[in-house]
Amino acid sequence: MTYLETLPAWIAIPVAFFLVLGATLTLLGAIGLARLQSFYDRLHAPTLGTSWGAAGILLASMILVSWTEGRAVLHELVIGIFLMVTTPVTLMFLGRAALHRDRIEGTPGIPGAVERSDVPIGPVSPPEGETAFADPAEAPGEG
Amino acid sequence: MTRLFPHPLLTAALTLVWLLLTSFSLGHLILGAVVAALASRAFAAIEPERVKVRSPKSLVKLFFIVGLDIIRSNYAVARLILTGGQHGKRRSGFVEIPLQLRDPAPLALLSMIVTATPGTAWVEYDEETGTLLLHVFDMIETDDWVKLIAIRYETLLLEAFPR
Amino acid sequence: MIEQNLILILVLLPFLAAIAAATLPVNSHGAAAWVSGLSLAGGLVILITLYPQVSEDEVVRSLVRWLPILSINLNFRMDGFAWMFTFIVLSIGILVVIYARFYLAKTDPVPRFYSFLMAFTGAMVGMLLSGNILMLVVFWELTSIMSFLLIGYWHQSQSARDGARMALIVTAGGGVALTVAMLVLGQIVGGYDLDLVLRSGEIIRNHALYPLVLVLFLIGAFTKSAQFPFHFWLPGAMAAPTPVSAYLHSATMVKMGVFLLIRFQPSLGATDLWFWLVGGIGMLTFTLGAVIALFRHDLKGMLAYSTISHLGLITALAGMGSEAAIIAAIFHIVNHAAFKASLFMTAGIIDHETGTRDLRKLSGLRKALPVTFVLTVIASAAMAGVPLLNGFISKEMFLAETIASHGGNILDNALPWIAAFASVFSVAYSLRLVMEVFFGPEAQNLPNEHVHEPKHWMRFPVELLVAVCVIIGVLPWLADPILNVAGRAVLGPDMAVARVAIWHGFNTPLMISLFALAAGTALWVTARGRINAGPEGPPVLYRIRAQKVYEWLLLRLTWVWPRALHRLFGTERLQTQLRLLVVLGICAAAVAIWGGLAPAEKRIGNDLNPAFAIMWLVGGACAIGAAWQAKYHRFAALVLLGGAGLITCVTFAWFSAPDLAVTQLVVEIVTTVLLLLGLRWLPKRREEIAGDDLLIAKARRGRDLIIAAIGGGGLAALAWVVMTRPLVPNIGDWFLRNAYYEGGGTNTVNVILVDFRAFDTYGEITVLAIVGLTVYALLRRFRPGSESISAPEQQQGYAADRLENFILIPSVIMRWMFPVTLVIAAYLFLRGHDLPGGGFSAGVTVAIGLLLQYIGSNVRWIEARIIILPIRWMGIGLLIATATGIGAWLFGYPFLTAHARYLDIPLIGKVPMATAMLFDLGVFLAVVGATVLLLIAIAHQSLRAARLRELEEEKAEEKATKQKGAA
Amino acid sequence: MMLATEHLIIAPILIPLIAGALMLLYDESQRKAKLGISIGATIALLFVAIELLNRSKGSPLSGGNEISFYLLGDWAVPFGIILVLDRLSALMLLLVSLLAIPTMIYAGANWHKQGQHFNSMFQFLLMGLNGAFLTGDLFNLFVFFEVLLAASYGLLLHGSGQVKVRAGIHYIAMNLAGSLFFLIGVALIYGVTGTLSMAHLSQMVVNIPESERPLFHAGAAIMGMAFLVKAGLWPLSFWLPITYMASAAPVAAMFSVMTKVGVYVILRLSMLFFGLGAGASAGFGAEVLIWGGMATMVFGMLGVLGSQSLGRMAAHLVLISSGTVIAVIGLALSGGGTSMLSGALYYMVSSTLATATLFLLIEPMSREEGGIAAMLALTADAYGLEKDEDEDEEVGLAIPGTMTILGLSFGVCLLVLAGLPPLSGFIGKVAILSGMLGVGGLPPYLTWTFLAVLMISGFATILGLVRIGIQTFWASDSKPPKVLAMEFAPVILLVLFIAAITVRGDSVLRYTDATSRALHDPLIYSVGVFSSRQTIGTEEDE
Amino acid sequence: MEIVLSAAIGVFAGSGIWLLLRPRTFQVIVGLILLSYAVNIFIFSMGRLTIGKPAIMPKGGWVNAAEYADPLPQALVLTAIVISFATTALFLVVMIASKGLTGTDHVDGREPYRSGETK
Amino acid sequence: MSAFIMSAALSYAQIALALAACLGGFRLLYGPRAQDRVLGLDTFYVTAMLLFVVTGIRVGSPFFFEAAMVIGVLGFVATVSLAKFLIRGEVIE
């Protein structure tokens, strides 16, 4: 921990602050995840961690590393961006899965499925002339 | 040029990512640009259509609004988690929000915003009716949520991305 | 010099004839017989040219080196005894060939017959002439094999197959014993040279292993010579064509045992054990054979038991071991060969002409077969020991020997009595043979109506042999020279000159002979009716026929019990096997460590970090949870497994292994997806598995739990013990010091992977490629189970949804991530040599990026847009890695020698440029190819199932429209 | 600067890999081209193996033992990975390529069409085998084990079907578990000694502190489990018959050398680490090898006797073969002497060739309804349980050429496997026994037990094979199967190999004798390895 | 820390072994994966534990090897991870094929109890 | 002073994150539904990533970044495929 001793306070304090903030928010999110009663409620909890929880810690790291390196080291930004971009996918899927299951089970308080005029299930046919595999069952390697 | 750089915006963004990851030097700019261009070409294979941004200004504005909202809702939700367990005042529920947005790309952006903002969860979007089913952590007033999404975010998104 | 070659030719000739005969067309009866006969005649000529030397007690030798390192050489030696025996083999061989020429049917595949017969002759001659006791065993076993093939010549018949198998099992088994005996003998005397063994009688008899050697040796000799209790194979061998019986099973092969006894008597004999075993078994067999022979209704069966009996007689003589006994034995070998071969041939003629060998059916043939009748009578008389025939003379000598004293023990004293008893039966069965076949009313209802004399040439061999019987019987001194030469070869030059005579005065042996003739006749006359009406064997004894015992025992020893034991000590259940493996592994480690482990001198350790401990609390719970849920809640187990994998990744990162953390993470992701892909084909368990809550199942689980606890605890203990010991000086330090200077990279782990130990990585990517190929190949042929073809439940029912409908928004994000993953992969790849990353993690990252597209869209949609040729990627990757390695050759360095330096590229700065990176590129390509291939091959199964569903739906629709149309 | 010929040592690994990878660039439909590449590569492999064998004999100057090396990446021992060519590895290489050519041709007749990428996987298998025989590094050995295992998984499953998949699960599960043991063992050895080089370890064994030695032993014991599984030691061998029976004929033929990889490693490592000069570690594990080997022989014998099908029998014969060699290794560790081990090596070569031949014979024999298919009624007939006394048809019937060749080849296998004279099986057993009896360094009870087990197992082999041979060639009157020339040729080739090692038995035995003597003196190996010089270093010296 | 990691190895290995001895293919595959985690950590631990000193060297200068984590076990683990990933994938596919071909997920390819037999 | 602050903050962050992971692990283990487990795993991933960053700060080593980034960019793939399986019963179709 030698290099931390040389830190000036004006760096140490914000870094410590962001660290504590991030960690606390993440912890709170996790507490929510553990304590909340309904699944849909629990769905909200981890976003504390993925938003400001992560942001706090990443910021702390950025400040600290930039100071020690003596230049702006912003690569933590990459993590932050992609964390933000990718989190919705899982949560959307999970929410949808819960909804689907609740609808089947007829859980009260769940909005029903929207009536739709869908065609029966079936895969979309690929654009003509671009077919990579004449027979989809032919696995790649043949093409 | 379009064939070489099918997604200039993406190429630029990826180059930026490269620079962030490595270091801001001319060499890495070149290297990053090459990598980014190649990656964009690969992307073009699965997504030939270019995403056009009409008004970057609206996007920047949206970015700041969302930033603030995130901070606010972080606080709100954190407080609710700490206290809500005991008092049970909080009421959560579903909100159906009719959307005008139809393009997948801005919708995806919207989904990120909704997700990144603690307190709102994207549950289902119906393509045909354009309805978004949202789950909110603390149901203040249904209309507030509709307003928040439809006005605060959707308008800006509609501005930024032409139909 | 010439003699040497002559001996070799002598041995080789029959084998050459065998090869020649084998190449002849199937129906070339004459040619095959001529080839065989001439080769034997040639052998006889050689033999006769060698006689002058042999008669001077010279041993003619010849040596061809084969396995000098084992002292096994084709070391042939011919002395008088071998000469005499070879003479019998070759001369009777010629007669048998002549006989067989007319005996075998037009439809028989004769080349095979002559080929086997000649190969047998060669083996026999080789065995007789072997001067190396291991070569002797080689030829010995060859005769067993040839005998097997010849008995099974008519393999369409069950009895031929059984007989052949039994003969082989008994004689080859004996051969195995003989092999061991000879090996040990060789060790005792210090070599396998026969002369050496024959010289070393004293050493052998005084050696501690002498009893063992003797017993094994005798098992070999007795099985071959059909001595009790191994006698039963010989009657079974009668399923062979009669020429074979006459040749192998009376005149020659069965004599190998007694040949051996006589040959080794000087070195192994002259002990009480020898006397008791050889003499005792010989006398027992002599008696038993004679008694049983009388009761056999099958002509050849009777002759077979008679042969057994006479072999017993010779064995008994060898057991007595005196000079006179040996001479008598040699003489009886010759005589028996003559009369028994002729008898077999006449039996063959009778069988051939009448179609039966049953003594009860045969009758009154003396008119139909007058010449055969005379010949049979003379040969039978010789067999019975009637004076003026050869059998009488050697039998007299035998009787004289039984009377003589050989040590005066009980057996010795009983010998004359036993001999007399057995002789009575000999006479009786000989008489029975002649009387039943040729006397009495003319037989009715024979299978062949018109019984007549065979072609003269078929009878000619018999005539010749019978002539020999008579000539020797009348002028026995003609045999003197040969007997003496043979005897001296066995007993040494100091042997007293033997003289054979017809008349020795009215002495005890003659009395016994006469008594036997009278009593035997009386026995047959009185018991005739009862014998004919009785079973195929002597009263009482027939019930415990050795063959039955043999079959009973064989079935159990070689089938029933082995199968039961195999089941008992084996399993085909995987769980048991894995349990054994684990338990044995635990035991192995425990035994190795037990008691020897001392505590470390200086214990090292890191301070406990609570965060780490907390993380592992979850990790441990995940592992246990996964174990708990894996049976009924596979999905839950899978998620828990993901948790366990993540904690592993955290651990690696914590303890300074960032490369491992990255790799573990990407692999973890792919593994999860793979397992999920697989889960699709394991339908959800809906009910409890039957028998799962039975007590036994619970007990089994309890036991496994204990094993698991011990195993886990053991590994933990091992890890702890090693971790807390001070680090030994190891090669790792060298890598650290040299990574930068020698390997041209700062990330030592990566430098090890792509340079110091690149060969491991090279193998590793090959493994990946192979697995990819295997998965691909296997799934190409895969048909999902019927219950898995239908769409998953989530895609059925009212809530069913189109994929596009809910994946619309996520898929946009997932598509965006595609170029990002590519950039990240490039980053990881380029960084590898200096910082965590490398070709492998980059490759998997690309694969994950692609995978994401598969998850986020429809497979057909995505495959219409991206053409992936994973197998070629793998191939190219492997080739690039190889080419990089081979590139070093051009500079005169070994495979995979890397060249590293930091290039100062303008604008970019110092860039590590190691050929190792090119290697890493190969790794990258191979990994992308293999991983993508794995994922896609499995993913395509869903498509197939969907297609099957579509087809079914179409069918159903068609049906419906048809029905509508019909209505 | 390295001479071009020095690279020959790595050729047995590179040739198959390049061939295998190259074939991946071809389409599945270009089978002929692939077969051509494959056969070409295999023949090249044979030539290389012969040359390497000659090289390993060395000159009289080097005492008849030339240890050649290949420093991969030009890194010095013990840091880099080294390939070591000594007599033993050269012998194994030759054995592999001797088996590979006929098997490859055989597969080319029909089998390679039954699934995808057969030829590539076959080449990868060769690569794995050769690598395992050549490497002088423990972890690299693991990697090559995995290469050959992965290829064997693929080859076993080649053609798919219920039987194969069922067997595959067992085979793969056992070997995966075995691999984990291997890893634990290697890691433990590294943790205790700090090295992975076999030669280095061999030199270190004597000096391991007594407090650490138990850990080293534990590592070796745990690692040994993997080899014992591979070698088919009872009771870790139950997967083997099922697997070998399920696999396609050419694959099973190749598999008969796979158990020998386990045997090879046990031999190599136990001689290096636990030889007579290993101080406190000398003879470690010998008891397990001796009794386990003999138990395996007995179990194999029971299996041979109790088998209803030739495939099952052949698989159990593989067990007997490897059990015998393992027992001899154990005995050699206990002072059984060099000639005994030499005999065992000879025996291993001969029995491997014979079992491979047997596996290639099985499929043609069972091709039509006749042949082996008729053997289901085997027990009934063979034991006369339902004896039908129709001996009326004692008419000779011509054995057509097919059956003759099949029958002769079968006979050769029988003689070799049963150890009957005059073929190589007999020579092998005599060599083992005369070596054992000649030295007399073992306690009598071991000597005689082993002798009895060896002889009895040979005898059981006679019983079993004769039973099935009779049933197949004599008792069935169905038409002979149609066998392609491309299937006959390999069988005949293998028989010729057997004939060759029989006739030239003395040369082979002289070779194995020197091999065995070198194995008994691990210093030859380790000093040899440490005398290797980096190319770069030698240049500086000059 | 050593005690935690040892315990961790033990728990993973124990769970893995238990699953390995179970009769269902999925259990076995999960067991193999858990075991391979345990083994990987075990290999790793043979280089002893070092916190915060990855084997990434400075560019030039003298290196005190004792300060850094032992890189060799790490390299070995990397290879082991890849290989066990590959073989797991293979086992998985064989598992799927077995289910498809035999209709059961029992490791022996057949159910030990037929329904109704025990009930 | 700053050493103390930093040390305290880092220790706190580590333990808080470890606890968060623990709570995520609770959902992972307890469920009750499959979605909960996946959600728990997702949380677990994110906290692990943050822990890497914090540990990186603590030991002053930049080498944790790669692992954190890989989680950040690719970590969701595992949970996404799990979630998709829950909805569709298969991952790729």
Ligand code: NA
């Ligand atoms: Na949200």
Ligand code: NA
């Ligand atoms: Na009669």
